[in-house]
Amino acid sequence: MQVWNDYLSQNKQRFLDELLDLLRIPSVSADSKYKNDVARCAEAVKENLLKAGCDKAEICPTEGHPIVYGEKIIDASLPTVLVYGHYDVQPADPLELWHSGPFEPVIKDGKIFARGACDDKGQMFMHVKALEVMVKTNTLACNVKFMIEGEEEVGSSNLGKFLASNVEKLKADIVLVSDTSMISMEHPSLETGLRGLAYMEVEVTGPNRDLHSGVYGGAVANPINILCKMIASLHDENNHITIPGFYDKVDNLSDADRTALNAAPFNQKEYNEDLGVKSEWGEKGYTTLERTGTRPTLDVNGIWGGYIGEGAKTVLPSKANAKISMRLVPHQSSEEISAMFQKHFESIAPDYVQVKVTAHHGGEPVVTPTDSVAYQAAAKAIKESFGKDPIPTRGGGSIPIIALFEKTLGLKTVLMGFGLDNDNIHSPNEKYDVANYYKGIETIPYFHKYFAEMSK
Amino acid sequence: MQVWNDYLSQNKQRFLDELLDLLRIPSVSADSKYKNDVARCAEAVKENLLKAGCDKAEICPTEGHPIVYGEKIIDASLPTVLVYGHYDVQPADPLELWHSGPFEPVIKDGKIFARGACDDKGQMFMHVKALEVMVKTNTLACNVKFMIEGEEEVGSSNLGKFLASNVEKLKADIVLVSDTSMISMEHPSLETGLRGLAYMEVEVTGPNRDLHSGVYGGAVANPINILCKMIASLHDENNHITIPGFYDKVDNLSDADRTALNAAPFNQKEYNEDLGVKSEWGEKGYTTLERTGTRPTLDVNGIWGGYIGEGAKTVLPSKANAKISMRLVPHQSSEEISAMFQKHFESIAPDYVQVKVTAHHGGEPVVTPTDSVAYQAAAKAIKESFGKDPIPTRGGGSIPIIALFEKTLGLKTVLMGFGLDNDNIHSPNEKYDVANYYKGIETIPYFHKYFAEMSK
Numbered sequence: 001m002q003v004w005n006d007y008l009s010q011n012k013q014r015f016l017d018e019l020l021d022l023l024r025i026p027s028v029s030a031d032s033k034y035k036n037d038v039a040r041c042a043e044a045v046k047e048n049l050l051k052a053g054c055d056k057a058e059i060c061p062t063e064g065h066p067i068v069y070g071e072k073i074i075d076a077s078l079p080t081v082l083v084y085g086h087y088d089v090q091p092a093d094p095l096e097l098w099h100s101g102p103f104e105p106v107i108k109d110g111k112i113f114a115r116g117a118c119d120d121k122g123q124m125f126m127h128v129k130a131l132e133v134m135v136k137t138n139t140l141a142c143n144v145k146f147m148i149e150g151e152e153e154v155g156s157s158n159l160g161k162f163l164a165s166n167v168e169k170l171k172a173d174i175v176l177v178s179d180t181s182m183i184s185m186e187h188p189s190l191e192t193g194l195r196g197l198a199y200m201e202v203e204v205t206g207p208n209r210d211l212h213s214g215v216y217g218g219a220v221a222n223p224i225n226i227l228c229k230m231i232a233s234l235h236d237e238n239n240h241i242t243i244p245g246f247y248d249k250v251d252n253l254s255d256a257d258r259t260a261l262n263a264a265p266f267n268q269k270e271y272n273e274d275l276g277v278k279s280e281w282g283e284k285g286y287t288t289l290e291r292t293g294t295r296p297t298l299d300v301n302g303i304w305g306g307y308i309g310e311g312a313k314t315v316l317p318s319k320a321n322a323k324i325s326m327r328l329v330p331h332q333s334s335e336e337i338s339a340m341f342q343k344h345f346e347s348i349a350p351d352y353v354q355v356k357v358t359a360h361h362g363g364e365p366v367v368t369p370t371d372s373v374a375y376q377a378a379a380k381a382i383k384e385s386f387g388k389d390p391i392p393t394r395g396g397g398s399i400p401i402i403a404l405f406e407k408t409l410g411l412k413t414v415l416m417g418f419g420l421d422n423d424n425i426h427s428p429n430e431k432y433d434v435a436n437y438y439k440g441i442e443t444i445p446y447f448h449k450y451f452a453e454m455s456k
Numbered sequence: 457m458q459v460w461n462d463y464l465s466q467n468k469q470r471f472l473d474e475l476l477d478l479l480r481i482p483s484v485s486a487d488s489k490y491k492n493d494v495a496r497c498a499e500a501v502k503e504n505l506l507k508a509g510c511d512k513a514e515i516c517p518t519e520g521h522p523i524v525y526g527e528k529i530i531d532a533s534l535p536t537v538l539v540y541g542h543y544d545v546q547p548a549d550p551l552e553l554w555h556s557g558p559f560e561p562v563i564k565d566g567k568i569f570a571r572g573a574c575d576d577k578g579q580m581f582m583h584v585k586a587l588e589v590m591v592k593t594n595t596l597a598c599n600v601k602f603m604i605e606g607e608e609e610v611g612s613s614n615l616g617k618f619l620a621s622n623v624e625k626l627k628a629d630i631v632l633v634s635d636t637s638m639i640s641m642e643h644p645s646l647e648t649g650l651r652g653l654a655y656m657e658v659e660v661t662g663p664n665r666d667l668h669s670g671v672y673g674g675a676v677a678n679p680i681n682i683l684c685k686m687i688a689s690l691h692d693e694n695n696h697i698t699i700p701g702f703y704d705k706v707d708n709l710s711d712a713d714r715t716a717l718n719a720a721p722f723n724q725k726e727y728n729e730d731l732g733v734k735s736e737w738g739e740k741g742y743t744t745l746e747r748t749g750t751r752p753t754l755d756v757n758g759i760w761g762g763y764i765g766e767g768a769k770t771v772l773p774s775k776a777n778a779k780i781s782m783r784l785v786p787h788q789s790s791e792e793i794s795a796m797f798q799k800h801f802e803s804i805a806p807d808y809v810q811v812k813v814t815a816h817h818g819g820e821p822v823v824t825p826t827d828s829v830a831y832q833a834a835a836k837a838i839k840e841s842f843g844k845d846p847i848p849t850r851g852g853g854s855i856p857i858i859a860l861f862e863k864t865l866g867l868k869t870v871l872m873g874f875g876l877d878n879d880n881i882h883s884p885n886e887k888y889d890v891a892n893y894y895k896g897i898e899t900i901p902y903f904h905k906y907f908a909e910m911s912k
């Protein structure tokens with residue numbers, strides 16, 4: 001609508017500057033040394049919500065990092081949109097690979113470079129600015145509630161409790177989330193599903209102390225060698241995961257589903273070139289889009305053991321550790337899979353080592369219905385701002401909280417993400433295109449408009 | 457001899473204090489940030505050599521850390537003993553496992569706890585103090601030369617050049633080294649062989665940047681998973697090393713050799729209990745003494761990749777690295793094995809990753825003859841101070857330089873070590889028993905005495 005575009009163009013620079021201020025706060029939730037910065041960031045989000053037109057905004061303490069809640073209620077008879085997002089970010093390391101400071105945002109070639117630029121400060125903040133646009137132009141069509149958490153990157157461990165004890169306060173008709181990506185500006189898309197997550201940490205202990213690899217080598221199990229053997233055994237020659245029962249609940253896609261899924265524009269050659277790999281890797285019998293969208297995975301996210309400093313040390317270490325996560329697809333339960341992994345990993349441990357398996361956060365996979373009013377409203381909003389219908393896709397990432405919304409609040413979710421796969425989220429040089437940021441702010445009001453109209 | 461015992465008992469405390477001073481210098485050769493400490497330690501060794509009675513002592517600069525040379529020439533017609541040792545030490549990490557500061561030596565239960573207490577400052581310094589005993593009691597029976605280097609823990613990379621350009625200065629009849637261990641104070645032993653070493657570093661690169669394991673997981677090779685698979689493949693189900701040609705030059709022990717070797721007092725149950733392992737591990741068909749003394753090995757000394765910080769990060773990393781070393785037995789060449797490893801490791805790399813293999817320092821295996829005058833003199837010296845004949849053993853460790861002595865100087869070596877396998881060398885809480893330190897100082901003069909007599 002003209003009035004929106006006018007307001008947006010009059011405030012373009014400020015909208016950008018306010019986001020950059022937020023990106024300057026190193027709100028890394030995984031690392032306790034950033035605790036105060038995370039708290040500072042929550043405060044900033046609250047202030048921005050009030051500034052944008054919320055009648056009320058508050059910091060809700062949890063056992064971990066706080067949740068920011070805000071609301072703008074205009075008419076009880078109108079539908080209510082609950083906007084979910086997160087203000088915490090992934091750790092920035094490896095720092096040496098960043099071209100500019102992860103928390104000193106710079107704009108280069110129309111891209112905002114900073115940790116959190118896309119995931120999720122940039123995308124979350126579009127909703128704050130969109131609210132301002134609608135409030136200041138008196139065009140708000142729905143009641144709006146904001147729930148912006150600070151623990152998404154560490155498993156939203158305290159959000160479930162918050163939901164359960166605030167069912168009334170969070171009452172809404174739909175959850176709207178921008179924390180995913182679309183194919184491209186030329187091919188806008190809407191995600192209709194997300195993978196779940198089970199994240200484990202393992203420790204393999206051999207001898208009770210570090211040993212001299214010359215004096216003991218060859219006569220004592222080396223925990224690093226053993227851990228490598230154990231990890232290697234978790235995939236078979238077709239890159240299927242070997243954990244017994246792992247695939248029991250995984251749906252086999254219908255030919256129709258596969259055709260639809262693979263209809264999305266995708267070029268394997270460009271994909272490989274972008275990643276700098278000679279060839280792709282994955283579960284035999286599936287395409288890349290199927291592998292990332294519809295198949296479960298097992299990846300080692302981190303491994304360490306022995307001497308990793310400069311030079312050479314001839315040590316036969318006492319311990320070796322790894323962080324191993326699995327992406328889950330519909331019907332797989334994070335808890336079940338975590339238990340399966342633990343049981344299996346313990347069962348394959350030879351008796352000359354000891355293993356300890358612990359579970360980090362997990363999350364359930366979700367599928368969002370395309371026939372719902374909310375999805376249709378989102379599709380129409382995108383058609384309005386992009387000039388073409390969105391392509392329904394399946395995302396490979398996880399937003400553990402989505403399943404909880406349905407379970408605890410009985411709410412469906414619309415995943416209206418404006419990120420791009422090459423935004424380097426969770427990587428050095430994370431970026432978010434300025435154009436996508438503005439496009440999001442332009443699109444969101446249409447969602448509220450159509451959701452209100454179509455809900456009548 | 458009485459005169460030696462008297463002098464030793466009169467100076468016991470000072471001999472110990474002087475060693476502790478040396479142990480306070482963090483001469484870690486592998487880590488460049490200790491460069492000045494290493495230089496300081498060389499200076500201290502030089503001062504101690506002069507103090508002990510050397511006519512001459514000097515610091516010999518190299519491209520790396522300096523070599524300390526000292527000599528006491530009494531009579532050109534007498535045999536000359538070249539004492540080799542090293543003043544550099546292994547890195548102290550993991551620091552958190554030390555009960556006291558690695559460079560703040562403490563004496564507890566008759567043991568000196570400090571990095572380098574045994575390997576090799578403590579053992580090297582016995583020769584300095586033994587020289588003092590002989591000089592001050594006018595009983596020196598041989599000319600003595602000292603060559604104490606500062607790069608043994610990083611492969612003695614500059615010692616070869618030093619030997620080649622100082623053949624005349626280093627002229628001697630035998631090399632005497634205390635840098636190995638014996639079975640126990642009740643079972644003194646002399647090592648008749650040492651394993652060689654090939655030390656490699658590998659880097660596996662998958663995608664050209666760290667990726668989000670949700671967005672890309674399952675469709676891109678994870679370099680950690682691949683590295684684990686590659687490492688796992690380096691041993692077969694019998695724990696034989698799978699590198700083609702690896703065993704080609706390895707001798708098969710005769711039944712007689714095996715019987716002799718296994719005659720040394722050894723208790724597998726106590727060995728396992730000491731290490732806290734339920735059962736031993738190793739190459740099928742060999743005993744623990746055979747595995748550590750006569751068989752080559754492959755151990756991962758360090759591995760790292762991805763996120764290894766606190767909490768969870770869902771990253772699919774770009775790179776994974778490992779430090780891998782192999783212990784070699786007679787006839788295996790460090791250079792040949794390094795080349796074999798590189799060729800093999802590159803050959804097993806799947807085309808969706810890139811591998812880089814580099815070689816750190818290596819060293820050749822050695823066998824010392826038991827029928828030589830020098831070995832017989834050492835055996836007699838031990839019989840004198842311990843009251844029983846030493847048991848000939850094969851050591852699992854490596855002193856790369858021994859092979860060089862023979863090649864460059866044409867000198868045989870006697871390995872008269874007074875350490876114990878539980879001295880935690882290369883581990884946290886390295887220690888050296890005060891009793892062993894004094895026993896070494898007591899034994900060494902007998903070696904000089906008998907070597908002079910038997911050389912006549």
